[in-house]
Amino acid sequence: MLVEVQCETDFVARSEEFQEFAREVAIHIAGAPSPPLHVSAGEIPDDALEAERAVLEAKTREEGKPDEVVAKIVEGQLAKWSKGVALLDQEHVRADRYEGKTIEELRAELAAKTGENIRIARFARFVVGQE
8 A cells, every 4th residue: 555645844744744644544444345546536537527528327227217207316326436536535435433524524634733734546446456
């Protein structure tokens, strides 16, 4: 597991709170039942969104839903899907420890506490047996 968390000063980067946050993000990525694929929903490529939209539309039409509601159903399901693959929108796997907060809420709290711009730049998740 690799995660790049950025801040503006070495002072904050060396702080226990910042390092703990980075560790907790890594724990979340490694242990999430629905592993994140992107840092934020805005980073999901258009082709991935369109592919998922096509699958959801086909599924919804197969279920016999009326055409006038298909678009609304698909948009709702697409929003739910994108939250599931975007790290910042996911609830931390240690929900009991973090009161059900999302990774973005935890990031925002640390940024407010330190007075720094803190962001998760990228991550990589490695799984044994996968290329």
